[in-house]
Amino acid sequence: MDANNILVTGAAGFIGYHLSQRLASEGRRVTGVDNLNSYYDPSLKQARLERLAELPRFRFLRCDLADRAATEALFAAGGFDLVVHLAAQAGVRYSVENPHAYIDSNVAAFLHVLEGCRHHGLPRLIYASSSSVYAGNTKTPFAVDDPVDTPISLYAATKRSGELMAHCYAHLYGLAATGLRFFTVYGPWGRPDMAPFKFVDAIERAIPIDIYNYGRMERDFTYVDDVIEAIVRVMTCQEPGFKLYNIGNSEPVPLMQFVRAVELALGRRAHIRFLPLQPGDVVSTHADIEGLWRLTGYRPVTPVESGVERLVSWYRNHIGGEVRPAVPMVFGAGPMGQNLGQRSVEDLRAG
Numbered sequence: 001m002d003a004n005n006i007l008v009t010g011a012a013g014f015i016g017y018h019l020s021q022r023l024a025s026e027g028r029r030v031t032g033v034d035n036l037n038s039y040y041d042p043s044l045k046q047a048r049l050e051r052l053a054e055l056p057r058f059r060f061l062r063c064d065l066a067d068r069a070a071t072e073a074l075f076a077a078g079g080f081d082l083v084v085h086l087a088a089q090a091g092v093r094y095s096v097e098n099p100h101a102y103i104d105s106n107v108a109a110f111l112h113v114l115e116g117c118r119h120h121g122l123p124r125l126i127y128a129s130s131s132s133v134y135a136g137n138t139k140t141p142f143a144v145d146d147p148v149d150t151p152i153s154l155y156a157a158t159k160r161s162g163e164l165m166a167h168c169y170a171h172l173y174g175l176a177a178t179g180l181r182f183f184t185v186y187g188p189w190g191r192p193d194m195a196p197f198k199f200v201d202a203i204e205r206a207i208p209i210d211i212y213n214y215g216r217m218e219r220d221f222t223y224v225d226d227v228i229e230a231i232v233r234v235m236t237c238q239e240p241g242f243k244l245y246n247i248g249n250s251e252p253v254p255l256m257q258f259v260r261a262v263e264l265a266l267g268r269r270a271h272i273r274f275l276p277l278q279p280g281d282v283v284s285t286h287a288d289i290e291g292l293w294r295l296t297g298y299r300p301v302t303p304v305e306s307g308v309e310r311l312v313s314w315y316r317n318h319i320g321g322e323v324r325p326a327v328p329m330v331f332g333a334g335p336m337g338q339n340l341g342q343r344s345v346e347d348l349r350a351g
Contacts, residue, residue, distance in 0.1 A: 003028070003081040003082035003124070003235065004028050004029060004081060005028075005029045005031075005078075005079060005080050005081045005082075006023055006028055006029065006030050006031070006080065006081065006082050006083075006084060007031050007033070007074075007078055007080045007082070007083045007084070008020045008023070008030055008031070008032050008033075008084050008086065009032075009033050009034070009065060009083070009084070009085045009086055009087035009113065010033075010034055010085075010086035010087030010088065010128075011030075011032025011033060011034050011049075011052070011060065011086075012032070012034035012036055012045035012046070012048055012049050012060075013034065013045070013048075013086060013087070013191075014185065014189060014190050014191045014224070015086050015128070015182070015185060015224065015227060015228070015231075016032065016034070016086040016087070017048040017049075017051075017052065017189055018187075018189065018224050018225070018227075018228050019084060019086070019228055019231055019232075020032045020052055020058060021051070021052060021055065021058075022228050022232060023232075024052070024055040024056075024057040024058040025055060027057060028057060029057050030055075030057060030058045030059075031059055031060075031061060031078060031080070032049075032052065032058060032059070032060045032061070033060070033061050033062070033063040033065070033074065033087070034049075034060070034062065034063070034087065035062065035063065035064040035065070035066075035087070036062060037089075039089065039090070039091070039094070039101075039193070040191060040192050040193050041192060044189075044192065047318075048189055061074065064109075065087055065105070065109035065110075065112055065113060066104040066105060066108050066109040066112070067112075068108075068112050071109070071112040071113065071115075071116055072112070072115075072116065072119075074116065075116030075117075075119070075120045075122075076120065078120075080120075080122060081122075081124075082122070082124050082125075082126070082235065083113065083116075083117060083122060083124070083125050083126070083127075084126045084127075084231065084235070085110065085113050085125060085126070085127040085128065086127075086128045087105070087109065088105055088106050088109075088128060088159075089101045089102050089104070089105035089106055089155075089158075090155070090191070090193075091155060091193055092132060092153045092155050092156070092281065093278060093279075093281075094155075094193075095153050095154040095155040095158075096153070096154070096279060099154050102154050102155055102158045103158065106155075106158035106159065106161070106162060107158050107161050107162070107165075110127070110162045110165060111165060113125070113127075114165060114166065114169045114175070114177075117169070117175055118169060118173050118175065122175075123175070123176055124175075124176045124178075125166070125175060125176070125177045125178070126178045126179075126180065126231065126234060126235065127162065127166060127177065127178070127179055127180070128179075128180055128182060129159050129160075129162060129163055129179045129180060129181045129182070129244070130155070130156065130159045130181055130182055131181050131182065131183040131184070131220070131246070131248065131285050131287065132151070132153060132155055132156035132159060132282075133148040133151060133156050133159050133160045133163070133181065134146065134148060134181075134282070134285070135150075135151060135152040135153065135156050135282045136150040136151070136152050136282075140252075140284060140286040141250065141286040141287060141288040142246065142285065142286060142287060142288060143246075143288040143290075144181070144244040144245065144246060144288070144291055148160055152282075153279075162179070163179050163244065166179055166242060167242045170241050170242035171242070174240075176238075176239060176240050176241060176243075177241075177242050177243070178234060178239060178242075178243045178244075178245070179242075179243070179244045179245070180230075180231065180234065180244075180245055180246075180247050181244065181245070181246045181247065181248075181287075182222070182227065182247050182248075183219075183220040183221075183222050183246065183247065183248030183249065183285055183287045184196075184219045184220055184221050184222060184248075184285065185222050185223075185224055185227050186221055186222070186223065186224065186307060186308075186311060187223050187224030187225065187307060187310060187311055187314075188224070188310060188311060188313075188314030188315075188318075189224075189314065189318075190224070190311065195219075195255075195258075196221070196258070196262075196308075196311060197311075197315075199258070199259060199262045199270070200262055200266065200311060200312055200315050201315070201319070202270075202271075203262055203263060203266055203268050203269075203270045203271075204266055204268065204315070204316075206268070206271065207271070208271040208272065208273050209259070209270055209271065209272055209273070210273050210275050211255065211256070211259070211272050211273065211274050211275065212275050212276065212277055212278050212281060213275075213276065213277040213281070213283060214274045214275070214276070215254075215255055215256045215272075215274060216283065217254075217255040217281075217283050217284065218252040218253060218254045218255060218283075218284045218285070218286075219252060219253060219255060219258070219284075219285050220248040220249050220250065220251070220252050220253075220285045220286050220287045221249060221253050221258060221304055221307070222247065222248050222249045222287075222300055223249070223300065223302035223304075223306075223307035223310075225302060226249070226300035226301060226302050227247055227300075229298060230245075230247045230292060230296065230298055230300070231247075233295075233296035233297075233298050234292075234295065234296060237295055237296065239295075244291075245289075245291050245292045245295065246287040246288055246289050246291065246292060247287070247289070247292065248285075248286075248287025248289055248300070249287070249300045249302075249304075250286070250287050250288070250289045250299070250300070252284060252285065252286045253304050257304070258304060258308070259272070261304055261305050261308040262308055262312070264305075264308075265305075265308050265309045265311075265312040266312055
């Protein structure tokens with residue numbers, strides 16, 4: 001599919017940043033939106049946007065997709081060829097404490113995106129789901145046709161709800177809706193609430209790390225560049241109707257092996273506190289990616305040891321053991337129009 005005017009939601013987030021950078025660097029026009037919430041330190045999101053602002057084919061609009069009118073204004077003004085919807089309220093454990101945030105961001109906001117596609121003639125939507133929908137499954141590897149009717153966290157339930165909503169819009173309105181179930185993505189510019197970043201940060205600063213289920217866990221760690229390559233390849237495939245694909249490394253890594261890789265890359269030993277399994281967590285994840293392979297001819301290629309080395313190198317160059325202070329928000333200018341500054345979708349709505 002030759003899409004040259006692309007909306008990327010969650011553009012200030014981890015995957016959204018990397019995807020926006022890749023697409024804009026290839027010469028595609030990218031409109032990135034994000035609500036810049038404070039689930040984790042917004043200064044990291046601002047730093048990502050500062051780098052994206054250097055790309056003349058990228059522009060940013062601040063928008064909360066849970067705001068129905070603002071999302072409608074976004075789609076009405078956009079003229080997009082394709083939407084890659086990555087915005088979401090993430091985190092399994094946080095969903096136990098703040099359930100309303102997940103309904104607003106993962107259900108209501110996704111409905112508004114679906115409606116935007118429907119009413120503005122967008123033929124294609126690619127959206128982020130999660131391996132968390134497999135929680136409760138005892139069969140591995142996890143395949144997209146496995147039953148996923150027993151979520152054990154509200155986060156997983158909202159992600160599965162999004163898949164079902166997309167199925168309805170594909171059936172009722174002919175929207176080509178492709179869902180991508182991501183498996184434990186890590187790498188430079190990653191989320192500080194996720195274990196890979198936490199491990200690097202804590203071990204570097206000699207702070208104890210918490211290892212749940214007493215270390216008896218494994219994850220299908222997937223390096224971010226591999227995820228971006230998979231998304232781009234899916235974008236180029238013209239597929240009608242409703243589709244789902246796993247995006248994972250398909251080689252589960254014991255959690256303690258990952259910790260050892262971080263220790264080796266940092267040249268430091270971890271101080272570990274072993275704890276019981278947390279509510280909503282799963283013991284093991286393992287992606288069946290045969291569907292992705294058949295569609296795109298692509299499999300992730302980055303070994304964990306190499307990915308961890310790159311994560312550590314980025315951390316030491318950009319974080320240095322300290323949380324960066326907030327930086328000014330700088331937004332794109334150039335061929336796509338005026339410098340947007342602090343412009344938001346509300347400005348579009350006001351004309």
